[in-house]
Amino acid sequence: MIQDLRYCEDDMLFETDLCLIGTGAAGIAIAREFLGSKFKVCLVESGGLDLDPTIQKLNETEDSGLPRKPHTETRQRIFGGATNHWTGLCGLLSDHDFDPHSWIPDSGWPIKKTELDVYYEKALEVCQDRQRIFDSRVWELLNKTAPPISRSKLQEFFVHYSPSLRFGQTYRQVIADAKNIQAVLHANVTSLDANQRATHVKGASLRTLSGKSGRIRARVYVLCAGGIDNARLMLLSNGVESYGLGNRSNVVGRFFMDHPRAKVGEVIQSGHVPLHNLYCDFESKLGRFRPGLALSYMLQSKERVLNCGLYLWRNKDADSRGPQEVRTLLKRLRNGDLTASEFSSQLDLVVRDLDRIAWDLSRRLTGTESAQIERPRLDVMCILEQAPVPSSRVMLSERQDALGLRRAKVDWRVTELEKRTVAVGMKALALEFGRLNLGRVHLEEWISNDNLDWTHYLEDYNHHMGTTRMADDPNKGVVNRDCQVHGIDNLFIAGSSVFPTSGHINPTLTLLALALRLADRLKEKVLR
Amino acid sequence: MRNRRRFMVGLASLPLAIMVDQTRVLPGIPRSSHYSAPNLQMLWSVFENPEEARVVGYRFLKLYQNEGPLGSLMSKIFRIGHTPWNERLLRAYLDTRKRLDFENADVVSVDGWVLSATEARVCAVVALTGKEIR
Numbered sequence: 001m002i003q004d005l006r007y008c009e010d011d012m013l014f015e016t017d018l019c020l021i022g023t024g025a026a027g028i029a030i031a032r033e034f035l036g037s038k039f040k041v042c043l044v045e046s047g048g049l050d051l052d053p054t055i056q057k058l059n060e061t062e063d064s065g066l067p068r069k070p071h072t073e074t075r076q077r078i079f080g081g082a083t084n085h086w087t088g089l090c091g092l093l094s095d096h097d098f099d100p101h102s103w104i105p106d107s108g109w110p111i112k113k114t115e116l117d118v119y120y121e122k123a124l125e126v127c128q129d130r131q132r133i134f135d136s137r138v139w140e141l142l143n144k145t146a147p148p149i150s151r152s153k154l155q156e157f158f159v160h161y162s163p164s165l166r167f168g169q170t171y172r173q174v175i176a177d178a179k180n181i182q183a184v185l186h187a188n189v190t191s192l193d194a195n196q197r198a199t200h201v202k203g204a205s206l207r208t209l210s211g212k213s214g215r216i217r218a219r220v221y222v223l224c225a226g227g228i229d230n231a232r233l234m235l236l237s238n239g240v241e242s243y244g245l246g247n248r249s250n251v252v253g254r255f256f257m258d259h260p261r262a263k264v265g266e267v268i269q270s271g272h273v274p275l276h277n278l279y280c281d282f283e284s285k286l287g288r289f290r291p292g293l294a295l296s297y298m299l300q301s302k303e304r305v306l307n308c309g310l311y312l313w314r315n316k317d318a319d320s321r322g323p324q325e326v327r328t329l330l331k332r333l334r335n336g337d338l339t340a341s342e343f344s345s346q347l348d349l350v351v352r353d354l355d356r357i358a359w360d361l362s363r364r365l366t367g368t369e370s371a372q373i374e375r376p377r378l379d380v381m382c383i384l385e386q387a388p389v390p391s392s393r394v395m396l397s398e399r400q401d402a403l404g405l406r407r408a409k410v411d412w413r414v415t416e417l418e419k420r421t422v423a424v425g426m427k428a429l430a431l432e433f434g435r436l437n438l439g440r441v442h443l444e445e446w447i448s449n450d451n452l453d454w455t456h457y458l459e460d461y462n463h464h465m466g467t468t469r470m471a472d473d474p475n476k477g478v479v480n481r482d483c484q485v486h487g488i489d490n491l492f493i494a495g496s497s498v499f500p501t502s503g504h505i506n507p508t509l510t511l512l513a514l515a516l517r518l519a520d521r522l523k524e525k526v527l528r
Numbered sequence: 529m530r531n532r533r534r535f536m537v538g539l540a541s542l543p544l545a546i547m548v549d550q551t552r553v554l555p556g557i558p559r560s561s562h563y564s565a566p567n568l569q570m571l572w573s574v575f576e577n578p579e580e581a582r583v584v585g586y587r588f589l590k591l592y593q594n595e596g597p598l599g600s601l602m603s604k605i606f607r608i609g610h611t612p613w614n615e616r617l618l619r620a621y622l623d624t625r626k627r628l629d630f631e632n633a634d635v636v637s638v639d640g641w642v643l644s645a646t647e648a649r650v651c652a653v654v655a656l657t658g659k660e661i662r
Contacts, residue, residue, distance in 0.1 A: 265640075427633075430642035434630035437623075442640045 002079075002176045004048065005187040005208050012214045014184060016042035017527055019204060019218035021189050021233070024081025025508055026494035026515040027224035028167040028175070029126050033519035035178050039527050042216060043175070043183040044206065047077035049168070051084070054209065054402075058188070061228065062397040065412040066455055068258075074462040075226055079185060080168020082226065082462070088164030089290065089506040090127060091157065092120060092134050094307070096297040097385075097503035103304035104417070106255065106388045107501050110472045110481040116513045123512035128170075129162035131287050138291075142284050147273055147436050153428045154293040157309070159506060161288040187214060188403055192221065192237040192245055192491070201245075201491050207403055220490045220526055222518070227256070227464025227497040231394045232408045234468070234478075234485075246468075246485040249475045253394040255466040257386040257502050260414055260458040264422055264444050265380040265429075267312060271437040276376050279312040292383075294504060295425050305421040306385040309504040310429055315377040380441070382425065383461065385504045387417045394467050412460065419454050423447050463507050465496040482525075483518045490526075494518050566606075566613030568657050571650060573615065574622065578654055585655025588638050588648040598656050601649045622646060 005012070017039040020027045027043055034041045047055045055078075059071040068074075076084050093113060100108025124132065136156045139146045146156065175181050187206040194201055201221050206214035223230045231253040235244035244252055269275050281290050292309045300307060386392075397409035423443075430441035446454040471477025474486035479498050485491040494515040496507040575581045589596055595604075605625070629635060629644030636648045 427642070431630045431633055431635065434635070434642065434644060435627055437627070441642050443637070443642065445640060448637070448640075 001178075001182040002172070002185065003182060004185045005206060005214050006210055006212060008184075008212070008214060010212050010214075014042050014182070014214065014216045016040045016182075016216065016218045017220065018042070018522065019044065019216050019221045020224055021204065021221065022081060022224035022226065022229070022495075023079050023168065023183065024076075024224060024226065024495070025083050025086075025167055025512055027222075028080070028083075028171050029123070029512050029515045030222060030224065030494060030519045030522075031175060031181055031183075032126065032171060033516060033523070034181065035174065037180060037523070039180060039523075041181045042218065043181065044187045044189055044204070044216065045077075045079050045081075045183060045185050046188045047079065048185045049079050049172075051076065051078050055186075058401050058403065060401065061407055062399055062409040063412070064409060065392065066414065066458065066460075068410065068412055068460045069462065071228070071408075071410075074460075075228070075464075078168065079172065079183065080166050083165060083167040086164055086166075086508065088127075088162040089159045090124065090129055090131070090162045090509045091159035091505040093503040093505055093510055094155075094157075094294070094297070096300070097307060097501065097505075101301070103301075104306065104387055104501075106390075106476070109500050110470060110477075116510070116517065119513035119516045120509060122516045123509050124162075126512055126516070127162040127165050127509070129160060131160040131162070133286075134158045134160065138286065138289060141286060144278065146278060147438055149293065149432050149436065151296060152298045153296055154299075154310075154432055155296045157292050157294050157505070159290045159292065161290070184214070189216075189225075189233060190236070190403060190405060191239060192233065194237065194240045194245055194488070196240060198240045198245060199487060200489055209402055218490075220492065220522060222492045222494050222522075223468075223497075224494045224515070226495060227467050228394050228408050228410065230493055230495060230497040231256075231467035232396065235394075235396050236405055246478055246488055246491065248487065251390075251469065251476065251478050253467050254390040254392070255388040255469050255500070256392045256394050256410065256412060256464070257388060257466040257499070258412065259461040259463045259502060259504060259506075260384045260386055260418060261461050262382055262384075262422075262444075262457045262459065263379055264310070264382040264426055264447060266315065266442040267378040267380060267433065267439045268442075269376075269378070269439040271439075273436075273438055275312060275438055276314055276378060280314055280378070293429065295421070295428065299424065299428060303420075303424045305424045306387060306417055307504045308385060308421050308425045309383045310425055311381045311383070312378040313381055315379045378439075380426070380429065382422055383504050384418050384421060385502050387415050388466055388469070388501055389413060389415060392466075414455060414458065419447070463496065463502070465499040465502050465507060468493045468497040469500045470498045471500060482521050483514065492518060492522070566618050568653065570613060570615060570618055572654055572657075574619065574650070575654065578658075581651045582655040582658055584638065584643075584648070585651035585653070588636065588643075589652050589655060591638060592636060592648075595649065595652060596656070598653065601653050601656070605646055605649050605653070622650065 018041045020043045023043050023045040031041050031043050056072045059075045061071045076082050078084055095113045098109040098113045138158050175183055186208050190205045190207050192201050193203045204216040234246050234252045237245040279291050292311045294309050295307055392413040393411050395409045396406040399407045401407050426443050433439045433441055446452045446457050468478035470479050479485055479493050483492050483498055496511045572578050625646040626644040629646050634645045635642050636645050
């Protein structure tokens with residue numbers, strides 16, 4: 001059943017076994033696990049079935065750290081949450097991404113990757129992705145021969161384009177038809193109300209933008225509202241303890257991480273291995289892949305750096321526009337409809353691409369494929385693991401949103417370790433590509449020039465992680481290994497906010513695996 | 529911009545080193561008693577685009593001023609003596625040296641491009657000897 005709080009009677013009380021706050025990938029994945037069970041489930045969503053700019057404004061934040069894209073664009077208050085603009089990229093964290101690293105303070109998960117393996121499988125089913133292989137075996141299945149890159153330095157990996165499932169659209173009917181599941185739309189949770197000892201959540205207060213109220217009473221609550229709002233809601237729930245719910249150790253909101261990304265260099269291909277056919281996005285009978293090269297664990301530990309993924313992208317500006325631009329230029333010259341300024345800009349494109357034009361011309365003159373291989377210029381993009389540091393954090397701003405709630409204040413910070421990781425990764429790439437005569441690598445100036453503000457070249461990736469991190473020690477984390485908030489018997493958290501460290505891979509599949517694992521725990525141990 | 533383009537074209541030509549049959553004998557080629565080097569014409573012939581290689585060489589010499597002069601460069605490139613040199617041997621030797629440079633991280637950074645020290649030095653030799661060849 002899907003309901004709209006705006007059209008319910010005022011102060012309506014929803015009673016349920018399990019309350020899921022947020023209907024993104026985690027919330028819907030957990031709800032699916034309870035389909036047809038004996039437990040009543042209530043999904044609560046701030047938005048509706050369509051994106052509404054007024055509701056999106058509730059996502060506005062105050063940013064005090066590194067600049068980030070506007071949160072009104074990166075988060076979606078709508079049934080299905082951020083899956084409504086998800087690219088569908090699925091990948092696995094590596095075994096070592098879960099391990100504590102002596103050179104990275106506060107690193108490491110309390111669980112091993114093996115505990116997630118079965119849930120990664122299930123997560124792929126939820127995403128309707130049939131791909132199960134994310135390592136160099138992809139080459140074997142496609143009968144491709146990859147260059148013998150030293151695995152002691154760089155490790156090949158693949159992320160797969162799943163069908164970019166819009167969870168809200170895909171599972172809407174299933175949820176609407178389910179007898180034991182109800183979704184309540186336009187219902188903003190304004191606070192979680194705890195008992196006097198702050199050890200048990202008694203209820204959740206709801207409000208619409210039009211001022212209507214409601215309340216949920218559940219046996220168990222799971223926050224699935226994303227890496228910023230999970231923390232924000234805990235901080236806002238300060239009716240019993242002024243520092244917020246589950247925040248006795250002052251960890252809620254801290255260790256905020258994203259995957260910083262940047263263009264870090266270029267590659268000129270040298271030998272006869274067409275790198276762009278191997279390491280750029282490609283379609284195949286197995287689906288669409290994005291291959292990449294990550295730092296090996298050996299190199300990470302030797303150089304005492306983080307992990308990072310390096311991707312090659314065709315530089316379309318420098319690569320393939322030339323011949324087309326020549327034709328456009330000639331045609332428009334013949335037609336006499338080219339202005340002086342247009343001519344100069346067109347000519348600039350042509351001049352920048354003389355090599356490509358010459359190659360194309362010779363191919364057409366001879367009528368055959370030239371023996372010369374196509375060697376497009378490639379950009380190197382880097383997606384970085386971010387060091388978990390407590391000073392990078394989500395707090396409460398003094399500014400209020402339309403509901404009168406304090407907005408989130410995001411202070412995103414990176415460390416010199418991230419920069420050093422880029423330098424180590426690019427050096428490894430340059431040495432390996434050179435050794436194998438695959439190409440020569442250019443490093444962006446900010447990597448080696450300490451006079452440049454390197455953070456200026458980074459951008460965020462909408463992967464909000466770490467703000468309710470997992471740790472066995474209540475003083476070091478917000479949730480335990482079962483994703484239960486320390487000290488609160490019926491409050492759990494799903495989503496990438498529980499990641500203690502992030503690896504470099506897109507987080508959706510991992511957060512889904514954790515959510516499905518949590519669903520099993522709730523069914524087996526908590527709600528039974 | 530044009531220089532940058534030539535620099536990049538030069539880089540692209542480096543690893544493609546194609547040997548062509550050039551048997552002209554050049555006058556005034558410096559020789560050293562400390563190393564056994566092929567003649568410069570042979571060295572030039574490893575490039576598809578020697579002019580572009582010169583651009584790379586000039587940049588390298590400007591950034592690494594302790595690399596010159598010519599005799600010093602040649603002795604660094606041809607540490608192991610081979611007599612007599614021929615084009616096949618030269619190509620194999622330079623390929624091996626480049627590979628070893630990358631394996632041993634014996635590289636230089638020229639305007640951000642990571643090059644093997646040997647290939648940068650060969651470019652420098654080409655840059656320094658352009659007039660003699662012409």
